[in-house]
Amino acid sequence: MAEVLLKVKNLSTLFRTEGGVVKAVDNISFEVRAGETFALVGESGCGKSVTALSIMRLIPTPPGEITSGTVEFDGIDLLKLRNREMRAIRGSKIGMIFQEPMSSLNPVLTIQSQLAEPLKIHMKLSSGAANDRAEELVNMVGIPDARARLQQYPHELSGGQRQRIMIAMAMSCAPRLLIADEATTALDVTIQAQILDLMQDVTEQSGTSLLIITHNLGIVARYADRVAVMYAGKLREVSDASDMYAEPQHPYTVGLLRSVPRLDSDKGAPLTPIAGEIPDLTDLPDGCAFNPRCPWAVERCFTDDPELEEISTGKQVACFEHASVALHD
């Protein structure tokens, strides 16, 4: 087993809003190993992005605040670093790609000046060297006519091309970890696949770990080695990606899998959506937050909140009834 690169332990992040305190990330722990692709899945508002921003320490404070936990990256606790030290890690050791390729690039600067920026800051390259490297990077992410592209402004590029530029920028200083926060959500499916293939290629070549944050189970199935399922700020299931599809052990994971069409399911069989709605994060139900929507819920689920526990090698589930939970009835 490869060494652990990123070790998130008991991380909690909350937002103090007018409507009350929102525990966006509630005591979560997971590990990303060197070179692997780790997926964090869950529906909108479950805390995936806040987790990523907490790792990068980009939570706007106030109203947000990381209240507890450690984020060990390569043996260093990122949460204890000074701002200046953290800045040296962002972009050089950890790269990040955001959801909207349309607005992730500054509209008034050329691609070249934006691509060269992390190179100048972190690798202390001269302008000339940075520009040469920028050209290599554009070539690397598969955009033809790199030299001309570098002189263009973001509005002259398509969404897919811009996301390729973002990948080039995130990978420019050879980071050990690349965080892709819904990086392909805004793109259409074919481009989505291209971008993900590209991310996998570049990270595999350099041995970079990839942390994919997504709500798309198809992406997880195709690209992730391991996966963590998040619901209402907590991790509910962590397992190998293939295991999760074959034998989901948490009712929420089952619900997610039942609500997407599968090629091997019966023709014409209806999809089963998860009943109910996402709970209000300022007012979570007692016990397990998933209990109002859970068909397996027993009395205990309404009073106690199950902790994530290891039920077999590499598989952790937070559910009292995991033994009776199954994908097919």
Place this chain on the structure above:
Amino acid sequence: MAAITDPATEWELAPPMSARLRGSLGATYRAARRDKVLAASITVLLIGLFLAFFAPTLARTDYERTDPVNRLLGPSTDHWFGTDNWGRDVFDRTIVGTRLSFLVGVSVTVVSTVIGVSVALVISYFRLLDSIIMRVVDGFLAFPTILLALALISLIGPSVGNIIIALSVTATAGKIRLVRGAVLSLRESTYVEAARAVGVPVPRILMLHVLPNIVSIIIVQATFTLAGAILAEASLSFLGAGVPEYVPSWGNIIATGQGYMQVGFHISFFPGLFLTITVLAVVLIGDSIRDHLDPKLRGRLKTTAHS
């Protein structure tokens, strides 16, 4: 790609500073050719600037010397705009007044823009400083501009320098408020977050990622400040709080003429006309710049240019 090899569009793809300047001058020229109002406004301003620089040499009489024999003459070939109650040539005094108007207008605009933008950029990153400065700004903005300027001038004494200071204070307050709002909204944009995610330090983010994106707002606001300052200087001089009476200023020439409206209408009329046309031209240029810098409109211009 044809667009890249086409030398005509080269500056647009690879703009070093000089080419960018040439580009914006060229763009202004092309815009002015399409837009007659803009062309007229720019012409007016250029004439104004010319007068401001060369008025003393253009003046045909000693504009400070009184000549009571020829007082209150109407416009004629000798005195194009007539003479005032002391027999001084109104045309000469009006074109010399252009100097003061432009000097005050441009100085106030430059001072308030530089200080206002710098302060706004800095305070947008320090919460406490931001609340303190913004309350002070609110205080300044609560007063009518002229009233505040009058109060300041009565405090520090009337002189050209003090007029500039007094008018700059209120103009700066307005600038801080405007630019701070724009900076705060840009700070939330994804590309600023993306820049932070690659480890760009805050000062660099402000200079490289935020400032270029608010340049259009700053330029447009600057034109309105210019118009406002010219008008405010005239108002102060009119009220007698500006430059001394013997120094010609549009405001105090109008004030002089006020007492002779029935016998010497021309005394107030001509400087008033100059004032109106100048302010109008500046405001129209501001409008036009705003239209051209509007990203939506610019997108449309771009597509037509590429087709």
